[in-house]
Amino acid sequence: MxxxxxxxxxxxxxxxxxxxxxxxxxxxxxxxxxxxxxxxxxxxxxSSLPSTFTDEAVNRIVKEHPTFQQQKKSRSFAHYLVAAGLTLVLMMSGVFNLMTDSMDPDSFEQQPSLTEQILDQTGSLMDKMTNR
Incomplete structure (x- = not known):
């Protein structure tokens, strides 16, 4: 061929x-x-695009829709305001204190790692098998 x-x-x-x-x-x-x-x-x-394609596309969008940039900035600012306000409300209402007070400090004691638990179980299983 x-x-x-x-x-x-x-x-x-x-x-x-x-x-x-x-x-x-x-x-x-x-x-x-x-x-x-x-x-x-x-x-x-x-079909490779020129390196300036992204910049040109963004500039064209902003040029055709001038409120696009403004809306984006104002939305981000509004989200930050809502998050800050919610944080203040939770702090003032004592929700964070209630959450930390309800935690038992003894529950944070060092637990054996998963690897140690598997090794212990494997060792006990091997002991059982060799004793038979």
Missing amino acids: EHLSEAQIRDYVSGTLSDEESDGLEDHFSECEDCFDQYLFLLEED
Whole structure:
């Protein structure tokens, strides 16, 4: 099987081929993995965006919708105000004190780690098996 040239694949990617030529290349792509891989590579290479794309898109959005930036800033500020207000209410109502007072300091004693527990159980199981 003869492989397609890079120029043929580039013409296919750019869409400059006739319908008959495109159909022929598509048939070849379905049979030849190497040419299909080359097509995917050239397609990815052709569709790369310029480095300034993001900045230009954001500037265009802000230009077409000038309230976009203002709404974003005011929403963030409102969220901070709500969080600060809720924190103050919880502090003044004593909820935080109630939460800390209800905790038992003895419950924070050092528990054996999961690894130690597994090793202990494995050791006792091995002891039982060797005693039989």
